[in-house]
Amino acid sequence: MNTRGVSASPPGYFDTASTEPLHPAAREVLLAAADEGWADPARLYGAARRARMLLDNAREIVAAVIGARPDEVTFTGSGTQAIQLGMLGTAAGRRRQGDGPRVVAVSAVEHSAVLQTAAHLERHDGTTTREVGVGPDGRVDPAAFTKAIDDDTVLACLQAANHEVGTVQPVDEIETGDVPLLVDAAQAAGRAPLPRSWSVLTASAHKWGGPAGVGVLAVRRNVRWRSPLPDDERGGGRAPGFENVPGALAAAAALSARWEEAEAVAARQRELVDHIRARVPELLDDVDVVGHPTLRLPHLVTFSCLYVDGEALVTELDRAGFAISSGSSCTSSTLRPSHVLAAMGALTHGNVRVSLTRDATRVDVDRLLAAVVDVVTRLRAGLEAL
Amino acid sequence: MSEGALVLDCRGQRCPLPIIELAKRIGDVEVGQTVTVLADDPAAASDVPAWCRMRGHEYLGADGDAYAVRRLR
Structure with missing residues (x-):
């Protein structure tokens, strides 16, 4: 692993599907x-x-x-x-x-x-x-x-x-x-x-x-x-x-x-993505985990949380130190939801795309999940009865 | 499409607000009856059927800005 710190993955960065830090x-x-x-x-x-x-x-x-x-x-x-x-x-x-x-x-x-x-x-x-x-x-x-x-x-x-x-x-x-x-x-x-x-x-x-x-x-x-x-x-x-x-x-x-390093990185990332896919619906009610369960890229996982505004989710997670992206309409310049989520019949609001760096660990992922649960719970305050 | 027992006018609201309104008011009709959501946010076209799938209700389709849902439980 890089010891000089310059190219090590920035902490809290979960948006490698947008861009990966320089190798x-x-x-x-x-x-x-x-x-x-x-x-x-x-x-x-x-x-x-x-x-x-x-x-x-x-x-x-x-x-x-x-x-x-x-x-x-x-x-x-x-x-x-x-x-x-x-x-x-x-x-x-x-x-x-x-x-x-x-x-x-x-x-x-x-x-x-x-x-x-x-x-x-x-x-x-x-x-x-x-x-x-x-x-x-x-x-x-x-x-x-x-x-x-x-x-x-x-x-x-x-x-x-x-x-x-x-x-x-x-x-x-x-x-x-x-x-x-x-x-x-x-x-x-x-x-x-x-x-x-x-x-x-x-x-x-x-x-x-x-x-x-x-x-x-x-x-x-x-x-x-x-x-x-x-x-x-x-x-x-x-x-x-x-x-x-x-x-x-x-x-x-x-x-x-x-x-x-692709095979080794993919094996680690797959484990983490499987963990996220399994854990999110256990931690949160009313979540739509999106994408094929097995025929998928190793580093990328997406889910949508009912009743939550996507922009608020991104902003609150940023405040907590986590960078994720969202396909929800309020996060796009066109104010249209992601055409990908729409074509799949997936829930488009409250959307979170998590994509892992090559050296992401279980500890990083569990910290993110805790923050997601905290933020979604806060944003859903008052809607518990739904 | 005939309008349901309950019509929710959510025009001008951005998602997820129309979906929250639908979730709050679905209990106001009997099981088997329909709720019609009027929503002009383009996300409603995806999110009303997705909500039905996730919450176990029947999505009956859309007529322009009017999305019809049948309460199943």
Whole structure:
């Protein structure tokens, strides 16, 4: 464990599904790569060749973990940008000036970046979006998703696992035929084995303990992809602008370190998540524990407490020293409840998403649970008879 | 949809307030009778049926902003 304190997980932090603190391995590489990899990787002198080598090295490491070839991997400015470029570029590769297949098939529980990009394609490219629902556990039925893909489908998008409830999706059971499948692996990468049957895969480094500002876009060699942006030779012609070499290398180092420890960390986290899932309904009445009981990511668990305002819950837990996120409408800028919880038929108010750091302990979790019980009990004061 | 024996006008209220009101007033009707909640908070579309599932009542469906619930116990 890190002894300098700089990268050790901040106490009370239970929101790694939003972002993971920098992995100790990434911190060292980030500093070293800032000194070694500052030059322009497109130039032909020594320092430039070194930067190019580091970038290639980063691509190889990431490719190995996500199950791609190095030349299929591009670093983008963020996970969201990877999703946008992945979806728009794949759609552009299959459509010519409004001709061609026009349906974008998505699950109802995709990240908003996927749903917003599908909406953008509707507005600007005349596509229609076909949303496939999920069961109460948040999982797509593979047969139903397969059925939603036909000759008229330009692109299908299914996440590796859900970012709000942790449910793993049956990506490798989907039959897409010739239709490209984009898999958003932002929440799963570095934490769980990834599906293999993708055409395009996207991820985000800060979710696995890499630095912010680094996304991953992987496009299989046999997939037609055409840039939706003005021509630019950077990023292999896929992502615009000067490459963030130190960021990419630190992201790769974090992913590699994270993947090496993934099984051990996941075993610990699963135990803690099972503990939370079992304990919360024992400690509190009227709680909806959300997400698939077993087919789930190791670090993430969600529940909703009846009669409790989500914003008050987040604020009171913050006051008690705990950072959690919520899918309740009053905590979102749009004042709409989480589309994920709504699609699952889950209770949307009083929602708590707990996501564990890699070194979270039983003591940390029990402290959080005690605080949740205290806060929920206080917020429910006067409603005991309900 | 015919309105129930009891109509709760919770328009303008944010969740969880309409659900709290529903929970407080469900006992005002007999078992088998219906309560209709009028709510314009979009969260009600999820939370009224979820409340029914969690508390053992029957969700009868929505007609615009009107959510109908049958008391079962």
